[in-house]
Amino acid sequence: MSTPPVVLKALSNIYPLLIVIDQTLNNMLWITNDVPHIFVNIVFVSFSIRFLLITDIISVFDIGNHSLLIDYIGLLSTSFYICSLAYYIYSVASEIQNSEPPTADDLVILIENVQDKLFSVKKDFLNLFPRNNDYKLTFQWITLATSIQTLIFKFNLIPYVTDTTSYLIMCFVLMCIFHTHTFQGVLEIIWRLKFVRSLYVWWSNDNDKLYTKRQITPLGYFDMLISDKSYITVKMIIQSSEEITQFTTLRTRLIQLCEAEDRHENNTIETENIEKTPVIPSIEFNILKFCIEENQRKWNNDTWEAQTLPFERSNFTVVSSCGTSFNSDNPLTYDKQIPSNWIKLDDIWHKSSWDYCNKNWSYIGKKDSPECFTRTRVWSFRYFQKK
Amino acid sequence: MSTQKDNSKVKVTRAEFVNKRQGRIGGKTEEEFLEGLRSKNTNKDNETKNGIDVTNSNEYLGSSPLLTSTPSTISKVLINLYPCLIIWDNLLGVLTWTCDDIWPSVLLVLSYFGIVNYLDTIVKYFGHIVIVSIFIGYAKLDKYISNIVTSKPTLENIVEIMSRISLKSDILFSPFSNLNIRNIQRILLTALLLSPIHILVSWLVLPPRKLLLIGGLFVLTYHSSWSKVTRRLLWKFRFVRLLIFYITGIDLGGINKTDKSIFAAVQKQVSKLSSTEIMGKNGKNDNKPIRFTYVLYENQRRWIGMGWNTKMLSYERTAWTDEFLNEAPEPEKFELPNEHSEMVWRWIDKTWRLDLTNDGAITLSDTQAKTTATPGSEDGYLYYDNQWKKPSIEETFSKYTRRRRWVRTAELIKVPGNVHHPSTGKASADDSIVEDILDDEMIKNTANNMVSATAEHDETTNTNETGATSATLAANTTATTPIIDTSPIKKIDGKTDSRSYDSGSSTNVRKRISGASSIPKQTITTPPNNGITYIDD
Numbered sequence: 037m038s039t040p041p042v043v044l045k046a047l048s049n050i051y052p053l054l055i056v057i058d059q060t061l062n063n064m065l066w067i068t069n070d071v072p073h074i075f076v077n078i079v080f081v082s083f084s085i086r087f088l089l090i091t092d093i094i095s096v097f098d099i100g101n102h103s104l105l106i107d108y109i110g111l112l113s114t115s116f117y118i119c120s121l122a123y124y125i126y127s128v129a130s131e132i133q134n135s136e137p138p139t140a141d142d143l144v145i146l147i148e149n150v151q152d153k154l155f156s157v158k159k160d161f162l163n164l165f166p167r168n169n170d171y172k173l174t175f176q177w178i179t180l181a182t183s184i185q186t187l188i189f190k191f192n193l194i195p196y197v198t199d200t201t202s203y204l205i206m207c208f209v210l211m212c213i214f215h216t217h218t219f220q221g222v223l224e225i226i227w228r229l230k231f232v233r234s235l236y237v238w239w240s241n242d243n244d245k246l247y248t249k250r251q252i253t254p255l256g257y258f259d260m261l262i263s264d265k266s267y268i269t270v271k272m273i274i275q276s277s278e279e280i281t282q283f284t285t286l287r288t289r290l291i292q293l294c295e296a297e298d299r300h301e302n303n304t305i306e307t308e309n310i311e312k313t314p315v316i317p318s319i320e321f322n323i324l325k326f327c328i329e330e331n332q333r334k335w336n337n338d339t340w341e342a343q344t345l346p347f348e349r350s351n352f353t354v355v356s357s358c359g360t361s362f363n364s365d366n367p368l369t370y371d372k373q374i375p376s377n378w379i380k381l382d383d384i385w386h387k388s389s390w391d392y393c394n395k396n397w398s399y400i401g402k403k404d405s406p407e408c409f410t411r412t413r414v415w416s417f418r419y420f421q422k423k
Numbered sequence: 424m425s426t427q428k429d430n431s432k433v434k435v436t437r438a439e440f441v442n443k444r445q446g447r448i449g450g451k452t453e454e455e456f457l458e459g460l461r462s463k464n465t466n467k468d469n470e471t472k473n474g475i476d477v478t479n480s481n482e483y484l485g486s487s488p489l490l491t492s493t494p495s496t497i498s499k500v501l502i503n504l505y506p507c508l509i510i511w512d513n514l515l516g517v518l519t520w521t522c523d524d525i526w527p528s529v530l531l532v533l534s535y536f537g538i539v540n541y542l543d544t545i546v547k548y549f550g551h552i553v554i555v556s557i558f559i560g561y562a563k564l565d566k567y568i569s570n571i572v573t574s575k576p577t578l579e580n581i582v583e584i585m586s587r588i589s590l591k592s593d594i595l596f597s598p599f600s601n602l603n604i605r606n607i608q609r610i611l612l613t614a615l616l617l618s619p620i621h622i623l624v625s626w627l628v629l630p631p632r633k634l635l636l637i638g639g640l641f642v643l644t645y646h647s648s649w650s651k652v653t654r655r656l657l658w659k660f661r662f663v664r665l666l667i668f669y670i671t672g673i674d675l676g677g678i679n680k681t682d683k684s685i686f687a688a689v690q691k692q693v694s695k696l697s698s699t700e701i702m703g704k705n706g707k708n709d710n711k712p713i714r715f716t717y718v719l720y721e722n723q724r725r726w727i728g729m730g731w732n733t734k735m736l737s738y739e740r741t742a743w744t745d746e747f748l749n750e751a752p753e754p755e756k757f758e759l760p761n762e763h764s765e766m767v768w769r770w771i772d773k774t775w776r777l778d779l780t781n782d783g784a785i786t787l788s789d790t791q792a793k794t795t796a797t798p799g800s801e802d803g804y805l806y807y808d809n810q811w812k813k814p815s816i817e818e819t820f821s822k823y824t825r826r827r828r829w830v831r832t833a834e835l836i837k838v839p840g841n842v843h844h845p846s847t848g849k850a851s852a853d854d855s856i857v858e859d860i861l862d863d864e865m866i867k868n869t870a871n872n873m874v875s876a877t878a879e880h881d882e883t884t885n886t887n888e889t890g891a892t893s894a895t896l897a898a899n900t901t902a903t904t905p906i907i908d909t910s911p912i913k914k915i916d917g918k919t920d921s922r923s924y925d926s927g928s929s930t931n932v933r934k935r936i937s938g939a940s941s942i943p944k945q946t947i948t949t950p951p952n953n954g955i956t957y958i959d960d
Binding site for chain 2: 038039040042043046047049050052053057087088089090091092093094104107108110111112115116119122123125126129140143144147148150151154158161162164165166174177178181182184185189199200203204207
């Protein structure tokens with residue numbers, strides 16, 4: 037399938053602009069090979085800011101006292117920077133005119149590049165200000181910024197940053213170096229500190245959705261399941277006396293029924309057929325299923341440990357039918373606390389396979405990968421009693 | 424019954440109209456397409472009366488033709504880019520003043536004005552709020568973008584918006600496209616050389632903050648219509664042009680009164696001469712050739728460590744000028760103008776020749792040739808001081824500039840009656856025809872005649888040489904033949920000077936001279952004795 041000329045023409049028209057935007061983003065994100073060029077640009081712009089913000093006319097007699105050299109460099113930087121911008125745009129335009137026109141592949145690749153880079157910038161912004169930010173967060177930020185501003189201008193928090201010029205240069209330089217490897221590396225190291233993360237989560241009020249301080253005991257969980265009527269009731273048609281007299285047979289039969297019941301939930305047609313079957317002598321049983329999520333986080337040396345961060349879900353959690361989450365005890369302690377009128381249906385706790393998630397507990401896949409930092413699995417155990 | 428039927432038809436149509444297919448990519452086109460088909464089918468139904476209701480089948484028709492013919496990779500990329508395109512479009516619209524509503528642009532200019540004027544206050548008291556606002560604004564913008572993505576644009580919309588953006592970006596970058604590397608180099612050089620003056624100006628007269636304000640306002644309003652009008656008005660003042668030239672070092676045209684002044688002066692003289700003669704002779708001077716000696720000055724400056732060099736200061740004359748110090752092309756790039764509709768230029772001299780007398784300033788013995796086509800690298804120079812003053816023929820320590828004079832004579836002939844060039848009279852594709860018309864013998868004759876003409880010409884020159892005159896326009900006053908001209912030279916203003924320049928071997932007529940195209944053979948074979956007239960500018 038060939039691209040229609042209309043689309044190709046529109047794309048090729050926009051090509052120079054895309055190149056300029058792409059290059060600008062490259063410089064912003066420091067992903068160009070010519071790193072010294074970015075550095076030179078930063079120096080030029082800083083000197084330009086210093087020069088262009090001079091407000092006062094000075095007296096002829098004071099010229100000797102004035103910082104001649106820095107002003108001179110500022111003027112040269114300004115003119116040189118403007119010239120280099122003009123030259124860049126001119127050279128892009130002339131090169132596109134003189135070289136071979138881009139292919140559709142070139143255009144697509146360039147657009148994808150631009151999109152990816154814009155996405156990176158967006159991610160950085162939205163880390164600080166979520167898209168659906170509330171007034172509380174805005175207020176927090178303004179309060180914090182006001183405090184810093186006061187400290188800077190009233191109490192000289194940062195050396196040499198005392199006036200508008202130095203403040204603007206500082207902001208510009210910080211903005212420029214934010215995406216350098218060094219700065220990002222330092223941020224990563226800081227991010228490894230637990231209290232920093234806790235502080236961030238407290239600040240943005242962005243706890244893990246299963247984070248809770250409420251603890252639930254096995255008995256409490258049991259009561260909750262009973263009160264929510266979260267157990268299922270199965271009718272067992274008595275086909276032979278062994279099913280009642282021998283415990284093993286009964287359990288096997290109940291497990292089969294339980295699984296059949298699960299299937300019914302997924303397949304309504306089958307349920308209808310089963311309902312039509314005649315049921316003659318039967319006994320009803322309640323089957324109760326405990327489901328406990330086990331959560332683990334990857335720590336140093338790629339080891340999975342039960343310890344999680346203070347602002348996220350604990351090692352074992354339980355979620356009620358209405359979505360409330362609780363911290364739970366280790367499932368192995370459940371045996372002793374369940375009332376004796378409920379009989380174990382399973383021999384051991386059944387454990388599902390691990391679901392590997394990213395650092396925010398969002399599901400990624402069934403296998404571990406470098407981007408996975410957390411994992412969860414479900415422990416389940418069934419009890420039954422005669423209704 | 425018939426009314427009921429009509430009503431039902433109307434209802435059906437309305438129902439279809441209401442039940443438009445909802446939002447897939449290519450929606451609008453698709454709807455138009457389907458509507459078109461519906462109307463077509465309705466017509467068919469009306470024609471057949473008992474037609475089957477096929478309108479429902481339209482529901483299964485394909486989507487936008489553009490979408491179906493575009494590879495999915497490209498469609499996907501474009502759809503993802505669409506939100507950014509909308510933002511860029513708005514941004515460029517504001518910067519280029521091409522939005523329907525100009526108030527955002529006005530607001531931007533006012534904001535800029537306010538920000539620069541009250542920058543200290545804003546930064547000190549509201550700097551943090553500005554930063555936070557930028558972040559919040561970005562978050563809101565992102566939300567806006569994601570809403571747009573869900574609005575499902577058509578591919579036609581995307582193509583349209585891309586065309587709009589490219590147009591606007593062309594407008595935005597148009598000032599840069601007029602620049603070239605030389606301009607940029609000149610700006611840099613000016614900045615470097617004049618920076619002490621600029622610094623002084625910025626200290627004593629115009630503080631940089633004001634410069635920032637004015638510069639920013641200039642840039643932001645550059646594309647507004649009233650700014651364009653103002654610029655156009657201001658550009659009419661020569662003072663403004665000079666000011667810009669001195670500030671930037673770029674000749675944006677119009678520093679001199681006219682562009683291409685060397686040619687303009689010639690044209691002026693030619694038209695003047697032509698008109699007076701036409702008036703005097705009632706238009707019977709069709710084939711009168713006019714000779715003009717083009718003069719180029721080669722200027723050089725001595726740089727410490729580099730010696731003599733064609734690199735000049737940005738504010739002074741260029742390396743090559745005409746006699747009025749207007750910038751002129753180098754001899755190799757010098758082309759005769761071919762603008763006059765009925766007249767054509769051609770060279771008489773084969774090459775540019777150095778005037779060894781440098782316009783009469785250097786005295787030579789009578790036996791020496793006054794011009795030469797192969798001069799030495801140091802020949803014919805007059806040396807000046809740093810200000811292009813105090814000329815001397817000797818190079819001393821105080822001499823930092825020098826120049827020498829190159830000349831070449833050309834001839835302007837009238838194409839008789841435009842017989843061979845009915846439409847334009849210019850040298851054009853008819854060259855090939857000309858070459859066919861002029862046979863080799865004719866060219867030989869012409870060349871011989873020109874050589875003999877030169878010999879006479881030289882004699883006259885040597886006997887009558889008096890001194891400096893600059894531009895020499897030679898007009899054939901009797902002119903029955905346009906090419907061969909052996910006449911003595913006299914000044915049109917009645918002065919006795921009739922100095923001309925050795926044409927030497929340059930009188931070979933080149934075959935490709937288009938001016939000869941329209942000359943009939945018989946006129947060439949009889950060379951007349953024409954007087955060449957000089958005009959001093």
